[in-house]
Amino acid sequence: MTTTASTTNEPVADARALALAHYAARGILEHVLARHGITFQQQIALRAALNADTPPTPDELVTQVRGYLKADPDDIRTTVDELLAKQLLVADGAYLRPTDAGRELTAAVGAETAPLSARVWGGIPAEDLAAAGRVLALVTERANAELAALTT
Numbered sequence: 001m002t003t004t005a006s007t008t009n010e011p012v013a014d015a016r017a018l019a020l021a022h023y024a025a026r027g028i029l030e031h032v033l034a035r036h037g038i039t040f041q042q043q044i045a046l047r048a049a050l051n052a053d054t055p056p057t058p059d060e061l062v063t064q065v066r067g068y069l070k071a072d073p074d075d076i077r078t079t080v081d082e083l084l085a086k087q088l089l090v091a092d093g094a095y096l097r098p099t100d101a102g103r104e105l106t107a108a109v110g111a112e113t114a115p116l117s118a119r120v121w122g123g124i125p126a127e128d129l130a131a132a133g134r135v136l137a138l139v140t141e142r143a144n145a146e147l148a149a150l151t152t
Helices: 015-035 040-051 058-069 073-085 100-121 126-151
Strands: 089-092 095-098
Touching: 015 040, 015 100, 040 058, 040 073, 040 095, 040 100, 058 073, 073 089, 095 100
Parallel strands: none
Antiparallel strands: 089 095
């Protein structure tokens, strides 16, 4: 697929622009996470457990996080073990549940990142956000399909 820049020199969305935006935003989050002694991958796994409709098993949590991050399952299992060791998750039989400390950490990170996110996203017209959302959803769908084809 070929894209061309508009005649008004507006930036064109492409893989590089997406990556630069992702890493800039992730850099903000990782800065906040570091102050709390948690990594990006740990935060993703903890949030997945917190947002689950029902408590996940370790394998279900690994599968979900792998779907988000495309990370190695063994690395994600290590991350889950780290969350258990930090007592941010607790094993309840075959299931994992967030602890009060895990909920408090997630709330604290959310409170710290909220004003930063507001400054990053603030003032962007709703129609631009809607268009970007549609494009990003399509790119995600297509990239997931390509990755699936490469790994089957």
